[in-house]
Every structure is written in structure tokens, then in C-alpha cells.
Amino acid sequence: MYHEFEKNIARRAETTNARALIENVSRRGFIGGVLKTSGVVLALQIIPGGAAGAYDAYPTGAAGMPRGVVNDPHAYVAIDADGIVTIVAHRSEMGTGAKTSLPMVVADEMEADWARVRVIQAPGDEPRYGNQDTDGSRSVRHFIQPMRECGAAMRSMLESAAAAKWGVDRSLCRAKQHHVVLLKKGKGDGEKIETETRLGFGELATAAMSQPVPPRDKLEFKKPEDFRYIGKGKTQIVDLHGITVGSAVYGADVRLPGMKYAVIARPPVVGGKIKTYDAAATLKVPGVEAVHEIEGSMPPAKFAPLGGVAIVARSTYAAMQGRDALTIEWENGPHAGYSTAAYRDEMSATAKKPGKVIRNQGDPDAAFSGAAEVFSGEYHQEHVAQAPMEPPVAIARITDGKIEVWAPAQSPYGAREDIAKALNVPIENVTVHVTLLGGGFGRKSKCDYMIEAVQLSKKLGGTPVLLQWTRDDDLRHAFYHTTSVERIEAALDKAGKVVGWRHRTVAPSILSTFAADSGYQFNIEYGMGFADMPFEIPNIRCENGQAFAHTRIGWFRSVSNIPRAFAVQSFVAELADKLGRDPKDLLIELIGSDRTIDPKAAGMPEDFWNYGEPYPQFPIDTARLKNVVEVAADKAGWGKKLPAKQGLGIAAHRSFVSYVAMVVHAEIDAGGIIRVPEVTAVIDCGFYINPERIRSQIEGAAVMGMSTALYSGITFKDGQVEQSNFNDFEVARMTNFPQKVTVHIIEPTSPSHYPTGVGEPGVPPFAPALCNAIFAATGKRLRSLPTGEKIDA
Amino acid sequence: MLTITVNGQDRQFDGDPNTPLLWFVRDELGLTGTKFGCGAGLCGACTVHVDGVAVRGCMTTVSEASGKQITTIEGLSADGNHAVQKAWRELNVPQCGFCQAGQIMQAASLLTKNRAPSDAEIVEEMGGNICRCGCYQRIHAAVRLAAGGV
Numbered sequence: 005m006y007h008e009f010e011k012n013i014a015r016r017a018e019t020t021n022a023r024a025l026i027e028n029v030s031r032r033g034f035i036g037g038v039l040k041t042s043g044v045v046l047a048l049q050i051i052p053g054g055a056a057g058a059y060d061a062y063p064t065g066a067a068g069m070p071r072g073v074v075n076d077p078h079a080y081v082a083i084d085a086d087g088i089v090t091i092v093a094h095r096s097e098m099g100t101g102a103k104t105s106l107p108m109v110v111a112d113e114m115e116a117d118w119a120r121v122r123v124i125q126a127p128g129d130e131p132r133y134g135n136q137d138t139d140g141s142r143s144v145r146h147f148i149q150p151m152r153e154c155g156a157a158m159r160s161m162l163e164s165a166a167a168a169k170w171g172v173d174r175s176l177c178r179a180k181q182h183h184v185v186l187l188k189k190g191k192g193d194g195e196k197i198e199t200e201t202r203l204g205f206g207e208l209a210t211a212a213m214s215q216p217v218p219p220r221d222k223l224e225f226k227k228p229e230d231f232r233y234i235g236k237g238k239t240q241i242v243d244l245h246g247i248t249v250g251s252a253v254y255g256a257d258v259r260l261p262g263m264k265y266a267v268i269a270r271p272p273v274v275g276g277k278i279k280t281y282d283a284a285a286t287l288k289v290p291g292v293e294a295v296h297e298i299e300g301s302m303p304p305a306k307f308a309p310l311g312g313v314a315i316v317a318r319s320t321y322a323a324m325q326g327r328d329a330l331t332i333e334w335e336n337g338p339h340a341g342y343s344t345a346a347y348r349d350e351m352s353a354t355a356k357k358p359g360k361v362i363r364n365q366g367d368p369d370a371a372f373s374g375a376a377e378v379f380s381g382e383y384h385q386e387h388v389a390q391a392p393m394e395p396p397v398a399i400a401r402i403t404d405g406k407i408e409v410w411a412p413a414q415s416p417y418g419a420r421e422d423i424a425k426a427l428n429v430p431i432e433n434v435t436v437h438v439t440l441l442g443g444g445f446g447r448k449s450k451c452d453y454m455i456e457a458v459q460l461s462k463k464l465g466g467t468p469v470l471l472q473w474t475r476d477d478d479l480r481h482a483f484y485h486t487t488s489v490e491r492i493e494a495a496l497d498k499a500g501k502v503v504g505w506r507h508r509t510v511a512p513s514i515l516s517t518f519a520a521d522s523g524y525q526f527n528i529e530y531g532m533g534f535a536d537m538p539f540e541i542p543n544i545r546c547e548n549g550q551a552f553a554h555t556r557i558g559w560f561r562s563v564s565n566i567p568r569a570f571a572v573q574s575f576v577a578e579l580a581d582k583l584g585r586d587p588k589d590l591l592i593e594l595i596g597s598d599r600t601i602d603p604k605a606a607g608m609p610e611d612f613w614n615y616g617e618p619y620p621q622f623p624i625d626t627a628r629l630k631n632v633v634e635v636a637a638d639k640a641g642w643g644k645k646l647p648a649k650q651g652l653g654i655a656a657h658r659s660f661v662s663y664v665a666m667v668v669h670a671e672i673d674a675g676g677i678i679r680v681p682e683v684t685a686v687i688d689c690g691f692y693i694n695p696e697r698i699r700s701q702i703e704g705a706a707v708m709g710m711s712t713a714l715y716s717g718i719t720f721k722d723g724q725v726e727q728s729n730f731n732d733f734e735v736a737r738m739t740n741f742p743q744k745v746t747v748h749i750i751e752p753t754s755p756s757h758y759p760t761g762v763g764e765p766g767v768p769p770f771a772p773a774l775c776n777a778i779f780a781a782t783g784k785r786l787r788s789l790p791t792g793e794k795i796d797a
Numbered sequence: 798m799l800t801i802t803v804n805g806q807d808r809q810f811d812g813d814p815n816t817p818l819l820w821f822v823r824d825e826l827g828l829t830g831t832k833f834g835c836g837a838g839l840c841g842a843c844t845v846h847v848d849g850v851a852v853r854g855c856m857t858t859v860s861e862a863s864g865k866q867i868t869t870i871e872g873l874s875a876d877g878n879h880a881v882q883k884a885w886r887e888l889n890v891p892q893c894g895f896c897q898a899g900q901i902m903q904a905a906s907l908l909t910k911n912r913a914p915s916d917a918e919i920v921e922e923m924g925g926n927i928c929r930c931g932c933y934q935r936i937h938a939a940v941r942l943a944a945g946g947v
Contacts (some may be wrong), residue, residue, distance in 0.1 A: 098893050099893030100892070101892075201929050239900075240889060241891070244891065245886065247898075248891075250828075250831070251830065253873075256833065257829035259827055265824065291812070319816075321820035324836075352868075389822040392895075393832070393896045440893070440894065442894070442896075443930060474831070475834065475836060475837070475839075476836075476837055477837040700932070701843070703932070703935070704930045707928075707933060708929070722943065729835055729839055735929060736931065737925075738919075738933045739920055744934065779931070
């Protein structure tokens with residue numbers, strides 16, 4: 005998503021341009037020898053066309069993404085003479101299953117037998133593959149159509165090749181499970197019967213690849229009932245075996261001849277510089293070979309390295325030992341005063357004052373001045389580090405001016421652009437190979453560690469170098485999830501009805517990493533559970549108070565939705581308690597009538613951000629939101645009697661254009677530890693392709709939600725991060741995690757329920773549902789994340 | 798010169814005897830299935846077996862491992878079909894997969910000493926292995942499944 009941050013795009017997604025721009029396909033960037041296409045590569049495009057086959061094309065936000073989408077089989081599919089079908093995964097695999105799910109769509113549409121499909125990972129090459137920024141829960145929602153088109157085109161080309169060989173019309177050729185079968189006319193009108201004559205995909209490979217790529221309006225798509233893999237949940241992830249035997253390749257697992265190992269000592273305060281350093285002891289450490297200064301940066305510097313001193317050695321351990329022996333005196337710079345406690349107080353004070361108006365509907369001033377009572381709540385969250393299990397790592401090599409990088413990269417083409425810029429070389433001279441990502445969660449969207457590795461290789465005359473971040477580095481030098489105060493006030497009339505809603509958000513903005521800091525957030529952050537708040541209340545105002553950043557703010561799985569869902573959904577339950585209402589009933593009542601919210605009539609900002617999607621196709625649909633609430637309540641047995649110190653809490657949130665509700669069952673054990681025996685989760689993500697991975701994503705989101713709710717916080721003192729490893733930056737472990745997460749996937753009830761996000765939307769509802777459950781169990785309200793795992797009850 | 802037996806093969810090492818086993822197997826032997834997650838014995842990503850018992854590769858030195866049988870994920874089973882590995886695949890446990898070698902080694906060690914662990918015993922044994930993707934529900938289930946087949 006960072007291109008949006010970088011450019012601060014303040015515009016609604018293009019809705020008139022019906023299809024994403026399809027780029028020219030060129031041979032440039034072709035992976036030498038990996039993809040053995042059997043024919044000539046034709047730079048043909050599948051032009052957007054009218055309805056055909058089983059579904060109509062619909063616009064998505066892919067049109068607004070850099071380099072849009074590509075659906076050309078020549079870019080994505082290769083067939084060997086022995087029949088092995090190679091399909092390119094162009095999005096990064098960090099645990100969501102994207103590397104499996106998208107190629108599976110191609111395979112299904114082209115009638116390839118998955119057992120004879122090989123998936124390979126693309127390097128960063130967006131002109132060839134379309135957008136590769138694996139972020140924003142977008143891979144399926146932006147690429148299901150191009151992947152279906154790609155597969156359908158490939159199937160058509162195979163059938164045409166068979167038709168030419170047999171000298172029959174293509175209508176008598178049908179691709180089926182890795183073969184094309186010759187049909188003959190049956191007795192009935194239009195009836196066709198399969199004959200014994202068939203040709204394998206391998207036999208047709210060369211001829212098929214030489215066929216013209218049919219235009220989109222000539223494509224025939226499979227009908228849902230004919231899908232073999234889509235929607236079935238029976239396809240295992242392609243790296244499953246490798247993961248279980250230790251052969252799967254992550255960032256640090258690539259080995260190059262003559263490769264050195266390095267770590268960097270970075271300034272403890274963002275924007276800090278080296279005053280002096282003494283590397284004499286470092287250079288005496290056995291295995292240490294060199295010490296180099298790395299140039300730093302002062303925010304806003306996007307993903308530029310922080311700078312510091314790099315230690316190059318013949319093993320990672322020697323490099324780490326060398327760093328321990330280094331003496332550095334730092335000049336801390338302007339952010340040395342950043343302290344979490346004082347900053348929270350400032351944010352809280354700001355939230356009590358009027359801020360910049362972002363959304364205004366009705367007359368909130370009158371509603372509040374005429375209110376019988378005003379009820380308020382304030383909610384806080386500390387910074388969080390993404391802390392993927394694989395800390396950042398990159399390998400770089402420079403040969404004859406050509407830069408090669410191997411890295412776990414969420415956005416390999418973005419990394420290429422940034423590396424080219426940082427090193428002042430043409431982008432053609434930079435290659436970024438994508439390994440598996442040992443978790444990403446937004447951290448690996450930022451290519452600072454790749455730039456560091458390249459800068460270091462350059463200092464080493466191009467020698468291959470593996471730059472390893474330690475866990476300490478990862479926690480102390482992240483691009484942090486913002487810290488925030490969200491304050492909500494409700495104006496109540498005499499009957500206890502909510503007639504006015506005021507929400508103030510105060511949090512340092514991601515934009516400060518990209519541009520001069522105004523202290524204000526921007527449309528993308530406003531669009532995440534704040535300005536898009538879906539309640540049917542006549543008078544609504546959303547305000548943003550200033551908060552200036554003193555560290556690098558980045559994004560973490562589901563981003564600002566975490567504090568917003570926490571605030572809004574906790575507040576509803578608090579209000580229900582005050583009014584003596586059932587929290588679920590009040591939530592349903594506040595969401596209000598079944599409707600598609602009109603952003604303009606609701607006073608939402610002109611540049612209202614709908615996760616980059618065209619609003620008419622991906623509107624805020626209150627019926628779908630209420631439905632996930634009702635299903636979750638029903639499946640969880642909402643209202644059931646529970647023993648003492650146990651309770652149910654509910655929360656629902658729309659994010660990444662999906663709808664998720666969760667009921668959390670909390671229990672306070674004899675030692676006062678908050679435990680979660682069960683979570684009932686319901687997701688409406690429209691048309692879905694891999695329910696098994698959707699379940700795993702939501703199970704994982706509940707665990708990450710638990711980490712964020714109870715355990716994980718990054719705090720600053722004197723500008724420095726206070727945490728250094730998993731002892732003080734805690735995450736959920738098997739000793740305390742949501743024991744049983746049951747995931748219900750809503751079946752789409754309309755063809756317009758297009759695929760929507762899955763990777764992120766499971767996270768936001770967890771913390772409020774948990775805190776609401778804790779309240780139900782104990783009568784205690786927790787308003788600050790992380791809460792800690794213990795409660796006096 | 799130290800001799801360490803890794804996956805049944807004798808390996809020599811004449812570097813710093815305090816080098817953690819993790820970095821010995823990764824950087825010296827090129828056995829990259831064992832992962833670096835924290836370097837402080839806090840996450841379990843580097844779990845290997847010393848004489849069949851799970852230890853943290855980042856906290857065990859090569860000198861401590863000298864003369865002992867070390868098993869990494871690559872050597873857990875000749876064909877990759879240890880009961881734990883099979884259970885992991887059957888239940889589709891991994892998401893990103895990075896921590897799973899450590900999880901599998903920990904689970905295999907548990908099941909060697911305890912063929913039928915209780916839920917509490919699984920939690921106690923596996924509690925030191927972090928999975929940031931949050932696969933615990935399936936890890937727990939896979940350990941139970943594997944317990945039948947070890």
C-alpha cells in the first residue's frame with residue numbers, strides 16, 4: 005500500500021475505467037531458463053471486453069495500483085514437453101497462501117491437473133506481472149479476475165492447438181484434466197460426446213504457446229459447478245512439504261559462493277548519527293573481516309536505512325560478536341525526548357479538544373448541546389512492532405554493475421525502485437529475487453534492510469553479503485504501528501437514544517515516514533474504521549487532533565483498524581451497559597437499517613478511502629455487517645449462562661472491504677490470568693477461493709489479536725525503544741492463546757459479492773470482543789492496549 | 798578441533814568453541830532448515846536435538862555438542878515422513894512456515910519421551926516455541942495426531 009502513502013493520493017478509486025490497465029508484456033526481466041515457454045512470446049493483450057462465459061468483468065482497485073494487472077498466459081504459464089505446467093506466483097508468500105491460491109485459479113481455469121503443476125516465485129518485475137505489492141489484503145481481490153482470464157485464455161489456446169492438429173473446429177475440442185479431448189456430435193441438438201482421442205498438454209505445448217491469445221470478450225470461463233480447486237479448500241500450500249523437512253528457502257537460506265555475513269549497529273534514536281566509534285576490539289574478533297560506516301537518514305526518508313556501523317565477517321556469529329565489541333558514541337538528534345508516558349498524556353489532552361473536522365453529518369453541535377446526557381470513553385494503544393518470526397534479512401551481490409538481491413520482500417518491485425534510486429543506477433540493473441517470507445505483517449513492505457545489504461556489498465566491491473537483523477534490531481528499529489488515543493462521545497436523548505456521535509483520533513501518522521509531518525493523519529488512515537463508521541446516527545462528527553511522530557511509523561497487519569475497532573466496539577458495549585441493554589442488540593440497533601451507505605450524504609470526506617476499491621462495487625453494506633454479527637451470536641450461543649468469571653464479548657468491523665464479527669469467550673482463571681477458551685469468528689469476504697487458508701488466516705488473526713490485546717507493546721524512553729526481545733516484547737504462546745477458533749465463512753448471496761480481503765480483517769474485532777468479554781466476566785473495563793494478561797477479579 | 802556428529806555424519810570444527818550450534822549448522826554446514834528467531838532461547842525457532850532431546854540451537858555451544866548426536870530438521874527422518882511431519886502436513890499446520898522446523902523438532906522430542914502426552918503436557922513442552930502467524934490450534938492438534946503414530 006505504500007505507493008499510496010508516498011504519493012498521498014487523495015482521490016477516490018477510478019470507477020469509470022472498467023478494467024485495470026493491462027501492460028505490455030515484454031521479454032525484459034524474463035527469468036533466464038526458469039520459464040521454458042515453448043513458443044514465441046507474443047506481446048498480445050487481452051483487451052477488456054463485455055460479458056462472456058460464466059461471469060461479467062467488474063472493476064476493482066487494481067486499476068489504481070502501479071502497473072495494474074497482467075493476464076497474459078505468456079507471462080504466467082509455461083508448459084514443458086513432458087506436460088509439467090509451470091505457473092508463476094507473482095505475489096509474495098508470507099503465510100496467507102497467496103502463492104498457492106492465485107496459481108490454483110489459473111490451473112483450475114485452464115484445466116491443469118494440480119498434481120502436475122509447479123509453482124515458481126516471480127522476481128520483482130511489475131511491467132511483466134502487474135502489481136506485486138503484497139499488502140492490504142489485496143492479492144485475491146485484485147488478481148482473481150486476471151488469473152481466471154489467464155487460465156481461460158491458456159485453455160482456449162490449448163484447445164485451438166488441438167483443433168489445428170486434428171483439423172477440426174475448436175468447438176469439438178475440450179480441455180479436461182491436463183488433456184484436450186476430441187468431441188463428436190451426439191444425436192441431441194448441440195450434444196457433444198467425448199471420444200477416446202486426446203492429446204496431453206505436454207504434446208500441445210509448443211503449438212498452444214504459438215496460438216494468438218484470445219481477447220477477453222472471446223474467453224469462456226468455467227462455471228462455478230465445474231471448479232476443481234476453487235472454493236474447495238482441498239489444495240495444500242505448495243511449500244508444505246519443504247516447510248516440514250527444512251528445505252523451504254527463506255531470506256537467510258540462500259547461499260552464494262564467497263558470501264560474507266554482516267550485522268549493523270544502528271543509532272538507538274531515529275535520526276541519530278555516529279559521533280565517534282572504536283572498532284579496534286571488533287577487528288580482533290576471530291572471523292571479523294571489515295567494518296564499514298553506513299549512511300543514515302532523518303525522517304521523512306521513506307525506507308532509507310538508519311545508518312550505523314556494519315560489521316562484516318565470515319559467519320553471522322562472528323559478525324554479532326564483533327558488534328558486541330564495538331564502542332560507539334551517538335549523537336541522538338531531535339527525537340531524543342520521545343517518551344511514551346508523556347506522549348500518551350499529550351495525546352489524551354489533544355483528544356479532549358476539538359480537532360480538524362474529517363467527517364460531519366447533520367448538526368453534531370446542536371445534538372451535543374441539546375443532549376440529555378453525554379457519555380464518553382477514551383481508548384489507548386501503545387506502539388507495536390510487527391515482529392515476524394524471521395527478522396529482516398537480505399543478501400546482495402553486485403557483478404559488473406548489476407545488483408542482485410535475495411530477500412523476503414512484500415513489495416519486490418517497490419524494493420527494486422528504491423534500491424535503484426538509492427544507488428543511483430537504472431532499475432534494469434537491479435534484480436530482486438523473492439524468497440519465502442518468514443512472516444511479514446507490513447514490516448517487509450519496507451526495503452531498508454535490502455538497501456543496507458546493497459550499500460554494504462558495494463563497499464565490499466560487490467562481494468555477496470548476507471545482512472542479518474537480530475531480534476533486538478527488529479524490535480528497536482522497526483517502522484512501528486502507531487500509538488493512539490481514540491476518544492468517543494455519544495449524545496443521548498432522554499430516552500437513551502444515541503442522537504450524536506463524536507470521535508476524535510489522535511495518533512502519529514504513517515505519512516510522517518514519507519513527507520513532512522503535519523501532525524495530521526490522511527485519508528487512508530481516516531478510512532480505517534473512523535470516517536467510515538457505519539452507525540445510523542443522525543449527527544456524526546469525526547475529528548483528528550495533531551500528533552507529531554518521533555519514530556518511524558509504519559503499518560502493521562490491519563493498521564489503524566486495530567485502535568478504531570477497539571474504541572468503537574468497546575464503546576458500544578460500555579454504552580449498552582450504561583443503558584442496561586444487551587451489547588449485541590445495541591450494536592445491531594446502531595448499525596441500523598439495511599442500506600448501502602452513501603458516503604457523501606453521510607458527510608464522509610471528499611477523498612474518502614475505500615481500501616482503494618471503487619465504491620459502487622464495494623460499498624459499506626450494513627445488511628452484510630449485521631449478518632456477520634447475527635451469525636456469530638447465533639453460532640456462539642450468545643446469551644447463554646456462563647459460570648462466574650466467564651463472559652462473552654462481541655465485536656464486528658468492516659475492513660479491507662470484508663465484514664468480520666467475533667464472539668470471544670473469556671475466562672479469568674484462579675491465578676487472575678485472562679484466558680480464551682473459544683472464539684467464534686464469522687467472515688463475509690464475498691466469493692472465496694481457498695476456504696482452508698481463510699480459516700487459517702482467521703485462526704491466526706485471533707492469536708495476533710490476543711498478542712496485541714494482552715501482551716505486545718513498544719514503549720520509548722529518551723527516544724529509545726525499551727524492548728529488545730520476546731522476554732519484554734511478549735506475544736501469545738501456546739501457554740495462553742485462543743484455544744478453539746471456529747471460523748464461519750458466509751456464502752455469497754449475490755454475484756456482486758466480489759472477493760474481498762482476508763489476511764487482515766480478522767485482527768481488528770478481536771481486542772474489543774475480548775475486552776467486552778472480560779467486562780462481562782468481571783465488570784472491569786480495560787481501555788488501554790496491551791492490557792497485560794492478569795486482572796484483579 | 799571439535800568433532801560434532803550432525804545427522805549421523807561426523808563434522809569437524811576448529812573455530813570458537815563457544816559458537817552456538819545454530820550458527821554452526823547454518824553457516825558452517827549449510828543446514829539452513831534450523832532458523833534464527835531471537836538468539837536468546839526465547840522463541841524456539843532454532844530447536845534441534847542433542848542425543849534425541851530438544852535444545853535451543855542458539856543457546857547450545859558447539860563444545861557442549863561435541864561428541865554428541867545432533868539432529869536437525871533435515872535429519873529428523875530420512876524420507877521426511879516422521880509421524881510429526883506427516884501430522885503437520887495432514888492438518889495443514891504452517892502459515893509462513895518459518896517457526897515450523899523448531900516446532901516439529903520440539904514435538905518430536907516430546908513424543909519420544911512421552912508417547913501419549915496430555916493437553917497440559919503438550920502446552921508445557923510447546924510453550925517455548927513462538928508462532929507469530931498463530932498456528933497454535935493446529936500445532937496442538939497435530940501433536941495429538943502424531944502421538945498416535947510415533
